[in-house]
Amino acid sequence: MKKHRETPCLRQGFTTGSAAAAAAKAALEFLLTGRKKAHVDIPLPTGGRLQVAVASVGFLDEGRARAVVVKDAGDDPDATNRARIACLAELVPGEPGAVALEGGRGVGRVTRPGLPVPVGQAAINPAPRAQIVQAAREAMHAAGHSGAASLVIEVEDGEAMAARTLNPRLGILGGISILGTQGIVKPFSLDAWKATIDSGLEVARASGADTAAFATGRRSERMLMELLPELPEVCFVQAADFFAYSIERAARLGFAGIVWGCYFGKLVKMAQGLAYTHAHEAPTDFEALARLAGRAGADEHVCREVAGANTARHALEIVPEGAVRRRFAALTAQGAVAAARSFAKDGPRLRICCFGFEGGLLAEAYSS
Structure with missing residues (x-):
């Protein structure tokens, strides 16, 4: 490990x-x-x-x-x-x-x-x-x-x-x-965590890696490693809530590809375009989630329940299992990739992978 x-x-x-x-x-x-x-x-x-x-x-x-x-x-x-x-x-x-x-x-x-x-x-x-x-x-x-x-x-x-x-x-x-x-x-110092991200990226780049694989924590990192076994261990960096900072740094260092692994709660904050995705940074936009649920095919009753959800996880659980929920998660992932592109600017390929709370890949989105 x-x-x-x-x-x-x-x-x-x-x-x-x-x-x-x-x-x-x-x-x-x-x-x-x-x-x-x-x-x-x-x-x-x-x-x-x-x-x-x-x-x-x-x-x-x-x-x-x-x-x-x-x-x-x-x-x-x-x-x-x-x-x-x-x-x-x-x-x-x-x-x-x-x-x-x-x-x-x-x-x-x-x-x-x-x-x-x-x-x-x-x-x-x-x-x-x-x-x-x-x-x-x-x-x-x-x-x-x-x-x-x-x-x-x-x-x-x-x-x-x-x-x-x-x-x-x-x-x-x-x-x-x-x-x-x-x-x-583990003490959470913003400057110290950014320095750790920088070090991880610099080591990966110096080793010849061309893909930066970010995760919000240990669980999502383990899931991302299982999903991408072809990537060497040095590619993986725990970036916590530093969504924009990590992407900007990786793009500046010349990585050809950037991958993010997360769970649905963080995915929603990414899709909102937040540079920093900590729970205290901004409230979840449940109205936006309700609109995405509608686009995914959820009926009006479900959309109203999503708009009044307690957490992002609750919103996901409200949307019926199956194709509608998968589309809902995929649309959210697409919004997160669009936000990632705004931070990365032109250059690196982008991929965001969202994992289910019980395991497995829930949704993913790409940007070339």
Whole structure:
């Protein structure tokens, strides 16, 4: 696998998901062994391990323990930095290794569709949910526990923290989300990330590569690598939200071809012509998406629902599966390629590949 450059001079942190996993493991280890650990070792969603400090652990009442971990976002400007994330753990009858996981006070609850978590459930995303369950099972296995466990994740002052995030706009009410596909937080410095993009492009060019293959993150990069196995690894650069900057730099360095791999949410921001596609940069233009859905063959009712969608993913899910959805995604990709051309000017061939949330290629568009 490719070795990714670390953002220079900035301290790395860990996600709310890792904090919750550490609190769960600390609470269960205390219940099962009576030991209070200052640090616990937890699994990361993408492999590897992380040592996390435990702020406190003890009995909440008879049969239940509560552990608290203070989230450390490193040098990343994160609204949830220093959040006190707790887990209330209880041993219950059940299948060995079974873990019931719920969100409590300070953890948001999903009230609108279009998110990875179904409506009505606590806003604990799939990757951190699996991470928390795995950490809990490690504690039970190590102690020889033959039953099950019930966990409740809490966030002190989580509702106030959520007001500084996008959660209220997305219909996640009552607290923050438990997030983290990687388990760690890499500091986001605009200048540092641009420097990393520059370095990646310069190395690729010096190696003789004539195609720059950009992706918004690790998942989309893996998908793009699988789609384009003929490209050497050096061609691939994680460009995050720097849509215009990456394209402009690649064109200036003389790459003959530029490819972007992304998911539908970023594709929509690209199609809007945004130079920088971060969620905070500009709201999603759902009216424009509704017009594209109409052009793709969706009926008026579907178009009205798209115009009132909660997220880009929600808009995509509203459009019926099959030919209409594929045309809708393809039209969006064409808009993204047109925006890319405005940044690249004359010269490089352009290709944008959008991947489905469950895997596979959803749509792509080209510009010669």
